[in-house]
Amino acid sequence: MSSDWPGVRLHVVTGKGGTGKSTVAAALALALAAQGKDVLLCEVEGRQGIARMFDVDPLPYAERRIATGLVSNGAPAGVVHALHIDAESALMEYLSMYYRLGRAGRALDRFGVIEFATTIAPGVRDVLLTGKVYEAVQRNSRNKGAIDYDAVVLDAPPTGRITPFLNVSDELAGLAKVGPIKNQADTMMTLFRSPRTAVHFVTVLEEMPVQETADGIAHLHEAGLPVGGVVVNQVRPRDLRVKDLAAARKGGLDRGAIRSDLEVAGVEVTDGLVDGLLDQARDHAIRRALEDAQRTLVKGMGVPSYELPRLSAGIDLGSLYELAAALRDQGMA
Ligand SMILES: Nc1ncnc2c1ncn2[C@@H]1O[C@H](COP(=O)(O)OP(=O)(O)OP(=O)(O)O)[C@@H](O)[C@H]1O
Ligand SMILES: [Mg+2]
Numbered sequence: 001m002s003s004d005w006p007g008v009r010l011h012v013v014t015g016k017g018g019t020g021k022s023t024v025a026a027a028l029a030l031a032l033a034a035q036g037k038d039v040l041l042c043e044v045e046g047r048q049g050i051a052r053m054f055d056v057d058p059l060p061y062a063e064r065r066i067a068t069g070l071v072s073n074g075a076p077a078g079v080v081h082a083l084h085i086d087a088e089s090a091l092m093e094y095l096s097m098y099y100r101l102g103r104a105g106r107a108l109d110r111f112g113v114i115e116f117a118t119t120i121a122p123g124v125r126d127v128l129l130t131g132k133v134y135e136a137v138q139r140n141s142r143n144k145g146a147i148d149y150d151a152v153v154l155d156a157p158p159t160g161r162i163t164p165f166l167n168v169s170d171e172l173a174g175l176a177k178v179g180p181i182k183n184q185a186d187t188m189m190t191l192f193r194s195p196r197t198a199v200h201f202v203t204v205l206e207e208m209p210v211q212e213t214a215d216g217i218a219h220l221h222e223a224g225l226p227v228g229g230v231v232v233n234q235v236r237p238r239d240l241r242v243k244d245l246a247a248a249r250k251g252g253l254d255r256g257a258i259r260s261d262l263e264v265a266g267v268e269v270t271d272g273l274v275d276g277l278l279d280q281a282r283d284h285a286i287r288r289a290l291e292d293a294q295r296t297l298v299k300g301m302g303v304p305s306y307e308l309p310r311l312s313a314g315i316d317l318g319s320l321y322e323l324a325a326a327l328r329d330q331g332m333a
Helices: 021-033 050-052 087-099 102-111 114-118 122-137 158-166 168-172 180-192 205-223 244-250 254-262 271-299 317-329
Strands: 012-016 037-045 064-068 077-084 153-157 197-203 227-235 303-310
Touching: 012 021, 012 158, 012 205, 012 227, 021 037, 021 050, 021 064, 021 077, 021 153, 021 197, 021 227, 021 317, 037 050, 037 122, 037 271, 050 064, 050 077, 050 317, 077 087, 077 271, 087 102, 087 122, 122 153, 122 158, 122 168, 122 180, 158 168, 158 197, 158 205, 168 180, 197 205, 205 227, 205 271, 227 271, 254 271, 303 317
Parallel strands: 012 153, 012 197, 037 077, 037 153, 197 227, 227 303
Antiparallel strands: 064 077
């Protein structure tokens, strides 16, 4: 099976709050692992969403093995590791990697210097977070014994924050105009702007998140950052015919037929029950019409799009694998 993003090493997953960024990032990591890739799934200052989804203890600032991809065609599956990145730990690690400030770094922490440095300028926090992501993608000899991943998936900040988050040069512009920090920021931007990065959007088929997705894509284009695909999440089942949907909307469904179908199924039928079902059918049909309109807008965005069903029982590890298979079938991984 071929992927739409073969050369991509860093998959950034953004979207409006609550649309399913964390869920999709996890599913994408599993989908890539099913291709035999070793994957790092990162969250930045999250609320331990990864640990919750995979039902493991809260993640430390260390790469933990959390899952393997499903084996497909007998090919060996890759492993998914997870990492929870916080700015303070990222700064400590940076200081020890580049300035060998192991113990001295811990002293700085005790005196509150680390906290001071990470709160003094909001941009600095972002640069520390993205810096660690960069390090995971572009491992170098300073991080001895670290795993070389085939792909990194980032459960990223929401749409409104994603462009400044990745635009580290801009964030640092007022702080470091020359010198090593400036050089490192420039190197990070080279990766983030390259075809080895893709920024994917998650949306649901509602007006606000779809509009935010369109705006987000425009902002990335302006900033010269690579737009990936759009994952349409929580899609309602589409098993009714157009004709039936129209009838449901107009209150024109056949009451008698519904009544007799229910009776055949052994249900004790009352007028109230039929009325309730007709109301639900109308509600569903109206939402379906709204979703179809939003789907057309997504298709018009000029990037690949993928759909994931709304799973009525919620999300557990099994459903993450199910969503991963759906992403793979559609060529996202
Ligand atoms: N396809 C789906 N089917 C059913 N439930 C889903 C689906 N995708 C996500 N959910 C549920 O929707 C809720 C929000 O999902 P998730 O936490 O992934 O969103 P998010 O965009 O990361 O949110 P936040 O902005 O808070 O980080 C969760 O309870 C999740 O289990
Ligand atoms: Mg989340």
